[in-house]
Amino acid sequence: MLTIEHLRKDYKNVTAVKDLSFHLEKSDVFGFIGPNGAGKTTTIKVCATLLQPTEGAVYVDGLDVTKHTEEVRGIIGYMPDFFGVYDDIMVWEYLDFFAAAYKIPRERRPGVIADVLELTDLGTKREAYVEELSRGMKQRLCLAKTLLHDPKVLLLDEPASGLDPRARIEIKELLKELRAMGKTILVSSHILPELADFCNKIGIIEQGEMVICGDVGEIMRKIQGGKALEITLLDDCDKAVALLSALPDIKGIKQNERTIRVEFSTDDVDTARILRTLVESGLRVQSFTETQVDLEDIFMKVTRGIVS
Amino acid sequence: MVFDNPIVRREGFPRFWRRASALQRHAIVTGYLVAASLPTLLVLYYWGPIGSAAGGSLAAALLGPVSYWPTFLAPVLAPALAAGAIAGERERRSWDLLVLTRLTSSEIIWGKLFSRLMPLLWITMAFIPLATALLVRSGGDLSHAFAMRSFGSVSLRTWPFTLAGWVVGLMVAFANGVMALYISFRSSSTRAALLAAYGVAVGAYFVVTMIIGGISAALLFSPMMSQMMSMNPGSHTPPTMPPHLMIWAMGLATVPPLLWGIIVPAVCLPILLRRFSRLDARVRGG
Numbered sequence: 001m002l003t004i005e006h007l008r009k010d011y012k013n014v015t016a017v018k019d020l021s022f023h024l025e026k027s028d029v030f031g032f033i034g035p036n037g038a039g040k041t042t043t044i045k046v047c048a049t050l051l052q053p054t055e056g057a058v059y060v061d062g063l064d065v066t067k068h069t070e071e072v073r074g075i076i077g078y079m080p081d082f083f084g085v086y087d088d089i090m091v092w093e094y095l096d097f098f099a100a101a102y103k104i105p106r107e108r109r110p111g112v113i114a115d116v117l118e119l120t121d122l123g124t125k126r127e128a129y130v131e132e133l134s135r136g137m138k139q140r141l142c143l144a145k146t147l148l149h150d151p152k153v154l155l156l157d158e159p160a161s162g163l164d165p166r167a168r169i170e171i172k173e174l175l176k177e178l179r180a181m182g183k184t185i186l187v188s189s190h191i192l193p194e195l196a197d198f199c200n201k202i203g204i205i206e207q208g209e210m211v212i213c214g215d216v217g218e219i220m221r222k223i224q225g226g227k228a229l230e231i232t233l234l235d236d237c238d239k240a241v242a243l244l245s246a247l248p249d250i251k252g253i254k255q256n257e258r259t260i261r262v263e264f265s266t267d268d269v270d271t272a273r274i275l276r277t278l279v280e281s282g283l284r285v286q287s288f289t290e291t292q293v294d295l296e297d298i299f300m301k302v303t304r305g306i307v308s
Numbered sequence: 309m310v311f312d313n314p315i316v317r318r319e320g321f322p323r324f325w326r327r328a329s330a331l332q333r334h335a336i337v338t339g340y341l342v343a344a345s346l347p348t349l350l351v352l353y354y355w356g357p358i359g360s361a362a363g364g365s366l367a368a369a370l371l372g373p374v375s376y377w378p379t380f381l382a383p384v385l386a387p388a389l390a391a392g393a394i395a396g397e398r399e400r401r402s403w404d405l406l407v408l409t410r411l412t413s414s415e416i417i418w419g420k421l422f423s424r425l426m427p428l429l430w431i432t433m434a435f436i437p438l439a440t441a442l443l444v445r446s447g448g449d450l451s452h453a454f455a456m457r458s459f460g461s462v463s464l465r466t467w468p469f470t471l472a473g474w475v476v477g478l479m480v481a482f483a484n485g486v487m488a489l490y491i492s493f494r495s496s497s498t499r500a501a502l503l504a505a506y507g508v509a510v511g512a513y514f515v516v517t518m519i520i521g522g523i524s525a526a527l528l529f530s531p532m533m534s535q536m537m538s539m540n541p542g543s544h545t546p547p548t549m550p551p552h553l554m555i556w557a558m559g560l561a562t563v564p565p566l567l568w569g570i571i572v573p574a575v576c577l578p579i580l581l582r583r584f585s586r587l588d589a590r591v592r593g594g
Binding site for chain 2: 145
C-alpha cells in the first residue's frame with residue numbers, strides 16, 4: 001500500500017533523510033519513531049506529496065507520488081503535527097469547506113460531515129466556532145477533516161502531541177477504530193507505550209536513517225534475545241542475587257533496591273523451578289513476573305540519542 | 309463557475325452572507341440596492357431641477373472624489389487585500405492542508421485572487437449609479453475632459469472617458485492584486501508580503517504611470533497649464549484643447565496604466581501557476 005525506496009531528501013544545508021526504505025501492506029499500522037530532527041516529518045511530507053524527494057521513490061497504492069500527485073492526494077489523508085484553523089468559522093463550515101475542496105458532491109456533504117463528526121465524537125460541537133475548541137478537540141477536528149474523502153492511507157504526524165492523558169486515550173481509541181476499518185496508518189509519535197498498543201509494525205529512525213524496522217513482535221524478540229524475570233523481595237536481596245547468579249544461561253542481573261531483574265540468553269527457562277528455589281532458600285518473595293522489553297527499551301537500545 | 313470555488317465562498321463573502329438563508333440573502337441584496345440607489349435618487353431628484361447651475365456645480369465637484377475610488381483608491385487598496393492571501397495561510401499553518409486537497413493550482417490561485425479582490429468589485433458597483441447620476445447632473449463635454457485629466461484631476465465629465473478611466477483603474481487594481489498575490493506566495497509572513505507588495509506594486513505603478521505620464525503630459529501642455537493655474541477658481545470652464553492634443557493627453561495619462569493593467573497579470577500569473585506546480589515551491593514558496 002505504501003512503499004518507500006531509498007528515499008533521500010536534502011535541504012539547503014542538511015540532509016534530512018538519507019536512505020530510507022520500507023513497505024506497508026494494507027491495514028498495517030506503522031509506528032514511526034525517532035528523536036527530534038530524525039527525519040520523520042520530512043518522510044511523512046514526501047509521502048503526502050508536499051515535498052519533492054531528492055532521490056528515491058515513494059509509491060502509494062502503486063502510484064508514484066511525484067508523477068501522480070492528484071490521484072495520490074485522493075488516496076491519502078494527512079494530519080500534520082501543527083496546524084492552524086480559520087477564524088470565525090464553525091466546525092461544520094470548516095468540514096464543509098474541506099469537503100468541497102475534496103470535490104465531494106454537494107448533496108453528499110451533509111451525510112459525510114455527520115459521519116466524520118460522529119466518528120470523532122464531535123457531534124455536540126457542530127455549531128461551535130473552531131477557534132474556541134480545546135487542543136484535543138482541534139486534533140479530532142483535524143482528523144475528521146482528514147477522513148472526509150475516505151482515504152485508504154492515513155499519514156498522522158504526532159496526532160497525540162500536546163494532549164492531556166484523557167485526550168491521548170481518546171485519540172488512541174479512534175485510531176484503533178480506523179485500523180478496524182481497514183485503513184493503512186503511518187503514525188509518528190514520541191509517546192511509545194501508546195504506539196505499542198495498536199501498531200503491528202514499527203520503524204525507528206535516527207539522523208535520517210532507519211535503524212530498525214519490522215514487525216513489533218519480531219523486533220521485541222530480537223532485541224530481548226531471551227526471557228527476563230523481575231523479582232521483588234521483602235529482604236535478603238544479596239542472598240537472592242547470589243543464588244540467581246549460579247543459574248545457567250544468565251545474561252545479566254540488575255538490582256534496584258528490593259527488585260532484581262534477571263535476563264537470560266534463552267527463552268527456555270524453567271521459571272517455576274527458579275521460584276521454588278528462592279522460596280525453599282527461605283527468601284520472602286513479594287512478586288515474581290516475567291517481563292518483556294517495551295518500545296522504550298527498544299528505542300533506548302537501538303538509538304544513540306543523537307539529535308540532528 | 310467562480311462562486312462554486314470553496315475558497316471564494318469562504319473568503320469572498322462575509323459571515324452573515326454565508327450563514328443566511330435564501331430569503332435572508334434576497335433581503336440583503338435588496339438592502340444593498342436600496343442603499344446604493346438612495347444617493348443616486350437624491351442627486352437626480354432632490355438637488356433641484358435638472359440643468360440648474362447650483363446642482364450641476366455640486367455634482368461636478370463631487371464627481372472627482374467619487375471617481376477617485378476606481379482610479380486611485382482601488383489600485384492602492386488591492387495589494388493590502390491580496391498580500392496576506394497565501395503568506396497568511398502559511399503563518400496560520402493552514403496552507404499545507406489547503407494544498408493537499410483536490411483543488412487544482414488554478415482553482416487555488418484564482419480562488420484566492422477573486423475572493424480577495426471582490427470587495428473592490430462590490431464597492432465599485434455601489435458607486436456606479438451615483439457616478440452616473442453625478443455625470444448626468446454635472447453636464448460637461450469632451451473638450452474639457454482631457455484638459456482636466458492631464459493635470460491629474462479625475463473629474464471627467466463625459467460618460468465614455470469616465471467609464472474608460474474606471475475600467476483602467478480597475479485593471480490596475482487587478483494587476484496590483486496579482487502582483488501582491490505573487491509576492492505573498494514567495495513570502496513567509498504577511499508583514500513582509502505587505503511591505504514588498506506596496507514597495508513593488510504600488511511604488512512601481514506610481515513611478516511608471518503617474519509620474520512619467522503626468523510629468524510628460526504637463527511638459528507637453530505647459531501653456532495650457534499656465535492658463536489653468538490662472539483660471540478663476542469659481543469658473544468651471546477650463547480652456548478648450550485642440551483635438552489632436554487631446555489624443556496625446558489621453559495617451560500619456562491612460563496608456564501607461566492600461567499597459568500596467570495588461571502586462572503585470574500577463575507576466576505574473578503564468579509564473580505563479582508554473583511555480584505552484586513544483587511541489588516544494590508550492591509549500592515553501594521558493
